[in-house]
Amino acid sequence: MRVLVSACLCGCRCTYRGGEHPRTELARLYAGGKVLPVCPEVLGGLPIPRPAAEICGGDGADVLAGRARVVTATGHDVTAAFLLGARRAADIALAAGIRSAVLKARSPSCGCGVIYDGSFSRSTRPGDGVAAALLRARGLRVFSDEEQEIFAREVLADAGD
Numbered sequence: 001m002r003v004l005v006s007a008c009l010c011g012c013r014c015t016y017r018g019g020e021h022p023r024t025e026l027a028r029l030y031a032g033g034k035v036l037p038v039c040p041e042v043l044g045g046l047p048i049p050r051p052a053a054e055i056c057g058g059d060g061a062d063v064l065a066g067r068a069r070v071v072t073a074t075g076h077d078v079t080a081a082f083l084l085g086a087r088r089a090a091d092i093a094l095a096a097g098i099r100s101a102v103l104k105a106r107s108p109s110c111g112c113g114v115i116y117d118g119s120f121s122r123s124t125r126p127g128d129g130v131a132a133a134l135l136r137a138r139g140l141r142v143f144s145d146e147e148q149e150i151f152a153r154e155v156l157a158d159a160g161d
């Protein structure tokens, strides 16, 4: 098993609203035992459902470096939970020898290359979420679930499908 996947893409109802973002292809790989689902926010101890949160003042790499925070719309600081969940997800990936990850687009944890910008207006900015940034720093290849061409070429090969 060489691919880590955002759990909400595989049918786990772990989003902040208690829902999911199912991707048929990933759910099929999960059913076949070929991908490992994780939810960094739940791994960090946050409940389902939970208040929406966004990175303010930077991106996931900035959060890892202590230059930005993750906050809810009411200003509650959940940075520590996001950092803990990112570390646990990365530890799981490395312990399992996983080389790549398919992660939910724009999430403050899982977003790859583009994330919500901290204004809670659905606007975006360049950057990774906290978990995506740490997985990338630990040497994994990280892809957004919206990168379909890369997914088909790279990730299915890693999953041995």
Ligand code: SF4
Binding pocket: 006, 007, 008, 009, 014, 015, 016, 038, 039, 040, 041, 042, 104, 107, 109, 110
């Ligand atoms: S943290 Fe990642 S896996 Fe969990 S609900 Fe958010 S996008 Fe999905």
